[in-house]
Amino acid sequence: MIAKLVAALVSPLGTAWLLGLLALGLAAGARRWGWRRGGTAAGWAGLAAVGWLWLWATPLASDALRGALENQSGPRTVAAVAPAPVLVVLGGGVQGASPPQRPHPNLGAAADRVWHAARLYHAGKAPKVLLSGGVLGAGDGSEAEAMQTLLLDLGVPASALLLEGGSHNTGTNAALSARLLAAQNIDTVILVTSALHMPRARQAFERAGLTVIPAPTDFEVIPRPFSALRLLPDTEALDGSARAFKEIVGRLAGR
Missing domain, CATH: 3.40.50.620 (HUPs)
Structure with a gap:
């Protein structure tokens, strides 16, 4: 149960959600107590949330992460x-x-x-x-x-x-x-x-x-030439990144 909760929180969507909450909290604190730096910090937290989510929603980053895991056993006939x-x-x-x-x-x-x-x-x-x-x-x-x-x-x-x-x-x-x-x-x-x-x-x-x-099967990542389109966010890529994060957290928990 704990491993599943941690996996959900450190997944791209979970981390972006936490950063978004942090940004809202900092912004609210800045308005209430006049903390000038709070507004700046809130802006950086919001930017980090968007950037982190964008990164792992791109096919380029998602494929790199999943491919690294899949290739540990490697395709074999x-x-x-x-x-x-x-x-x-x-x-x-x-x-x-x-x-x-x-x-x-x-x-x-x-x-x-x-x-x-x-x-x-x-x-x-x-x-x-x-x-x-x-x-x-x-x-x-x-x-x-x-x-x-x-x-x-x-x-x-x-x-x-x-x-x-x-x-x-x-x-x-x-x-x-x-x-x-x-x-x-x-x-x-x-x-x-x-x-x-x-x-x-x-x-x-x-x-x-x-x-x-x-005897691994169901390989998701097939090597493809670079394309600028692979830098655009994609829901399938985001889902793949989330599953890769789950595997990493589960493996660390298993140790």
């Missing part, structure tokens, strides 16, 4: 992934079914995780696939069950699937998966998650005592 006893696929890309409005799993932006797990399984990288993800909302099925439905459709047999449906964040993904695998004397896993999430997820699984072979 299926052939380059070493074999292991089990693939572990983390939830976060699929919502469970919630009839009658949503009778089937809903694919999110990070559903590449499930597709990539199927590719790795069919390439013979692991005989078992552990699906880790709990219930996100009341009335929903677990993410593990949702991923199971998709993997069955992608030709992965039910006999190869293990479900861990009690976790609700990366830390419990790792802890509960490690406990389940310890009962089967497995200490090495191929970890499948989004490239942006991989550094934090890998840290959590290694802290849980597992040897991790990273």
